[in-house]
Amino acid sequence: MIVRISDDAVAIACGADDVAAAFITAGVAVERVSSWGMQWLEPLVEIDGVGFGPVSVDQVPAIINGSAPSVGRIEEHPFIANQTRLTFARAGKTRPLSLDDYYASEGWLGLAKAHEMGAEATIATVTTSGLRGRGGAGFPAGIKWQTVARADGDQKYIVCNADEGDSATFADRMVMEGDPFMLIEGMAIAGFAVGADKGYVYIRSEYPHAIAKMEAAIKLSSHLIAPFVIEVRVGAGAYVCGEETSLLNSLEGKRGEVRAKPPLPALEGLFGKPTIVNNVLTLAAVPWILTHGGEAYAEFGAGRSKGTMPIQIAGNVKHGGLFEVAFGITLGELVNDIGGGTASGRPVRCVQVGGPLGAYIPPAQFHLPLDYEAFAAADALVGHAGITVFDDTVDMAQMARFAMEFCAIESCGKCTPCRLGSTRGMETIDQIIAGKNVEENLALIADLSETMKFGSLCALGGFTPYPVMSAIKHFPEDFR
Amino acid sequence: MVSIADILTEHKDREGPLLPVLHDVQKQFGHVSEDAIREIADVLNLTRADVYGVVSFYHDFRKEPEARPVLKLCRAEACKSRGVEALVPLAESQNRIKIEAVYCLGLCSVGPSAMVGDKVYARLDSARLRTLLEAM
Numbered sequence: 145m146i147v148r149i150s151d152d153a154v155a156i157a158c159g160a161d162d163v164a165a166a167f168i169t170a171g172v173a174v175e176r177v178s179s180w181g182m183q184w185l186e187p188l189v190e191i192d193g194v195g196f197g198p199v200s201v202d203q204v205p206a207i208i209n210g211s212a213p214s215v216g217r218i219e220e221h222p223f224i225a226n227q228t229r230l231t232f233a234r235a236g237k238t239r240p241l242s243l244d245d246y247y248a249s250e251g252w253l254g255l256a257k258a259h260e261m262g263a264e265a266t267i268a269t270v271t272t273s274g275l276r277g278r279g280g281a282g283f284p285a286g287i288k289w290q291t292v293a294r295a296d297g298d299q300k301y302i303v304c305n306a307d308e309g310d311s312a313t314f315a316d317r318m319v320m321e322g323d324p325f326m327l328i329e330g331m332a333i334a335g336f337a338v339g340a341d342k343g344y345v346y347i348r349s350e351y352p353h354a355i356a357k358m359e360a361a362i363k364l365s366s367h368l369i370a371p372f373v374i375e376v377r378v379g380a381g382a383y384v385c386g387e388e389t390s391l392l393n394s395l396e397g398k399r400g401e402v403r404a405k406p407p408l409p410a411l412e413g414l415f416g417k418p419t420i421v422n423n424v425l426t427l428a429a430v431p432w433i434l435t436h437g438g439e440a441y442a443e444f445g446a447g448r449s450k451g452t453m454p455i456q457i458a459g460n461v462k463h464g465g466l467f468e469v470a471f472g473i474t475l476g477e478l479v480n481d482i483g484g485g486t487a488s489g490r491p492v493r494c495v496q497v498g499g500p501l502g503a504y505i506p507p508a509q510f511h512l513p514l515d516y517e518a519f520a521a522a523d524a525l526v527g528h529a530g531i532t533v534f535d536d537t538v539d540m541a542q543m544a545r546f547a548m549e550f551c552a553i554e555s556c557g558k559c560t561p562c563r564l565g566s567t568r569g570m571e572t573i574d575q576i577i578a579g580k581n582v583e584e585n586l587a588l589i590a591d592l593s594e595t596m597k598f599g600s601l602c603a604l605g606g607f608t609p610y611p612v613m614s615a616i617k618h619f620p621e622d623f624r
Numbered sequence: 625m626v627s628i629a630d631i632l633t634e635h636k637d638r639e640g641p642l643l644p645v646l647h648d649v650q651k652q653f654g655h656v657s658e659d660a661i662r663e664i665a666d667v668l669n670l671t672r673a674d675v676y677g678v679v680s681f682y683h684d685f686r687k688e689p690e691a692r693p694v695l696k697l698c699r700a701e702a703c704k705s706r707g708v709e710a711l712v713p714l715a716e717s718q719n720r721i722k723i724e725a726v727y728c729l730g731l732c733s734v735g736p737s738a739m740v741g742d743k744v745y746a747r748l749d750s751a752r753l754r755t756l757l758e759a760m
C-alpha cells in the first residue's frame with residue numbers, strides 16, 4: 145500500500161506532516177505529492193485513487209485497516225470532474241520535485257517543440273492561443289513577447305512575478321509548490337522566444353515552501369534549460385511589489401516604488417533592459433500551449449478571454465480550493481454549485497473577486513460570467529481570479545474601511561492620491577461609521593475615489609476605489 | 625559565526641545584491657543595525673541613505689531587534705471572512721509574544737491562518753490559537 149499525501153502549504157498548515165509521519169510509523173509507504181486543490185479535505189490522503197479527508201492522526205489506523213469512510217474516487221469527485229485542467233493537469237498526481245514524474249506527464253515537450261519550431265513561431269503560437277496576462281491586467285502575452293523580441297538589447301530578461309499578495313489567491317503558490325518544473329519550462333520557452341538568457345522568479349517571503357521548492361527544482365533542472373539560467377529572488381513583505389515596475393525596482397535592490405510608464409518594461413525593464421514580466425500562471429500556461437498548439441488553447445474560453453483560468457475559491461466557503469475551468473462560467477455556479485455556499489451555513493452576502501483591489505459583488509450579480517470584459521462592464525475586475533465569499537455577518541462599512549487601511553499600509557508613497565488619499569479615506573469612513581455627517585462624507589468618498597482612480601500611478605491607489613465604492617453602492621444600509 | 629562581511633562577499637557580485645544581503649543580515653542578526661547599514665553601503669558603493677531607505681521600505685526588515693518570538697496573524701479579507709478578527713483580542717491578551725499582522729499567507733480557504741518563522745498554521749480557532757501561543 146502506498147499512501148499519497150500533499151506537501152503543499154495548505155496541507156502542511158492543516159497537519160499533513162503529522163499524518164504522513166503517523167503512516168510511516170505504522171509501516172506504510174508515503175509519497176508526498178502535489179495538492180489536488182480540494183482544500184476543505186486537506187490533509188487529503190489518497191490510496192489507490194480513493195480519497196480520505198480531512199484526516200487527523202487518530203484516524204490513521206482506521207484508514208489502514210480499511211474501516212474509515214472515504215470521499216470516493218478523487219478523479220470522479222464533482223469538484224475535480226467538472227474542471228478543465230490544463231495548467232493544473234498534474235495537480236495531485238505527481239511528486240513536485242520528481243523529474244521522472246515530470247517527464248512521464250508531457251514534461252519538457254513544450255520546450256522541445258519551441259526549439260523545433262524556432263523563436264518566431266513560438267511567439268506566434270502564444271499569440272494564436274489568445275493567452276492574456278493572468279496577473280490581473282489581462283494584457284495579451286504574445287504582444288508583450290513580440291515587443292521584447294523586437295527590442296534592441298545586448299541583455300534581455302524574463303521576470304516571473306510570483307509576488308502573489310492578493311487575499312484569496314494561491315494558484316501561483318500551488319504551481320510553484322506542486323509543479324515547479326512547469327514554471328521553469330515556461331520561463332525557458334519565453335527566454336528562447338525573445339532571446340533572453342536570464343530569468344528571475346520574484347517570490348514573496350510569505351511563501352517559504354514555494355521558495356524552497358523553486359530553488360530545489362531550478363537546481364535539478366538547470367542542465368535541461370541551459371544556456372537559460374533562472375534565479376529565485378525573495379520579496380520582503382511589500383504588497384506593492386506585485387506591481388511590475390515596483391517589482392523591477394525591488395529586484396534591482398531599491399525601494400519598491402512604482403515607476404511611471406512609459407517606458408514599458410518590455411523596452412526598458414530590469415536594469416533598463418528589455419524585460420518580459422509575466423505572472424506565474426501566464427508562464428505556466430505556456431508549456432501546454434506549445435505542446436498542444438495555440439489553436440487548441442484558444443478553443444477554450446469565451447469572447448476575448450481565451451483558455452482556462454485557475455480560479456481560487458476561498459474565504460467563508462464550504463468547498464474551497466483550486467478550480468480550473470474555461471472562462472465564461474458564472475459567479476453563481478462557482479460560489480453556490482461548486483463552492484457549496486458558505487462554510488458557516490449562513491446566507492452568502494457578497495463575494496470579493498480579484499483580491500483587495502477587487503469589487504464586492506452581491507448575489508444579484510451572480511449571473512456575471514467570468515470574463516475580463518464582462519467584469520469590466522460591471523465595474524468589477526477578474527484580477528488573479530481569487531474569490532472571497534462572505535456570509536451575512538459581514539459589515540461592509542468595515543470592509544470598505546479596511547480597503548483604505550490596506551492601501552495606506554501598503555502604499556509605496558510615490559504618488560499623492562494613493563499615499564494621502566488612502567489615509568484620508570480611512571478617516572472619512574471612520575466618520576461615516578460613527579454617524580457623523582454621513583451624506584456629506586459619502587459624497588467626499590465618492591469624490592476622493594475618482595481622484596484615486598484616475599490620479600494614481602498604479603493599480604494599488606487606482607483600484608482601491610473598487611472595493612470601497614462597490615460596498616457603498618451595493619450595501620448602502622451598512623453605511624447609514 | 626557568519627559576519628556581515630561574509631554575507632557581502634557572498635552576494636556582492638550578483639545583479640541587484642541589496643535585498644539578498646539584507647535578508648541574510650536580518651536572518652543572522654534579527655535586525656539591520658546602523659552599523660550594518662554603514663558596512664553594506666560601503667561595500668556596495670551605495671549611500672547610507674539609499675540602504676536606510678530600502679531597509680525602512682520593506683516590512684520584513686527591522687531596524688531594532690525584537691526580543692520576543694513573533695506570530696504573524698493573517699488579517700486579510702479571506703481570513704476576515706472566516707473570523708480572524710474575533711481571535712485578535714485573544715492573541716493580544718498576552719505580551720510574551722509579539723503579534724504582527726500579515727496580509728495573506730495564501731491559505732485563504734482554510735483560515736484563519738498564522739505563521740511562526742517558516743511554519744504555517746491554519747483553521748485556527750480560540751483553542752488552537754491558545755495552544756499555538758502556549759507552545760511558543
